[in-house]
Amino acid sequence: MKRHVLAGTIALIAATAALPAIQAVPAFAIDNIESTNAPDLTSVRAKIAAGDYQGARDELRGLAEDTQQADVYNLLGFTLRKTGDYRTSLTYYAKALELEPDHKAAREYLGELYVETGDMAKANDQLARLTTLCPNGCEERDDLAKAIAQKTVRQTGN
Numbered sequence: 001m002k003r004h005v006l007a008g009t010i011a012l013i014a015a016t017a018a019l020p021a022i023q024a025v026p027a028f029a030i031d032n033i034e035s036t037n038a039p040d041l042t043s044v045r046a047k048i049a050a051g052d053y054q055g056a057r058d059e060l061r062g063l064a065e066d067t068q069q070a071d072v073y074n075l076l077g078f079t080l081r082k083t084g085d086y087r088t089s090l091t092y093y094a095k096a097l098e099l100e101p102d103h104k105a106a107r108e109y110l111g112e113l114y115v116e117t118g119d120m121a122k123a124n125d126q127l128a129r130l131t132t133l134c135p136n137g138c139e140e141r142d143d144l145a146k147a148i149a150q151k152t153v154r155q156t157g158n
Helices: 002-016 042-049 053-066 070-082 086-099 103-116 122-133 138-158
Strands: none
Touching: 002 103, 042 053, 053 070, 070 086, 070 103, 086 103, 103 122, 103 138, 122 138
16 A cells, blocks of 8 residues: 555656656656565655655665665666666666566666667567566556657657
């Protein structure tokens, strides 16, 4: 239940905090709740929900110094992407996936990064990977598919 409430909050923030010249992509899942070795990310999640991406990023950098954990790197990538630092964001998503190749949230967010930067082939590659990870559907796959569809509609005008 808490995840869905947080998801709605983050979607609202993402929809209203578009960067200039870039349409915001809704972001719902903010980490992989299946991970059991993650540090306490409660404060980070609250900052993200409030749209304080820089504050969340700073806290996550401190956590990353103490632990190498996929959720931490994924959320670092997320916060960097939300502040427009796509290059560094990509590095952190790659690190999250190096540690946990089947990290669904990292796959979704990496795909959203590709959508935002216009690399639709790579976005679709991430969607295909999520389809393999979630053959019966999952929030991450659905969210990325929606982001891809929205970008396609904007590009084609249909």
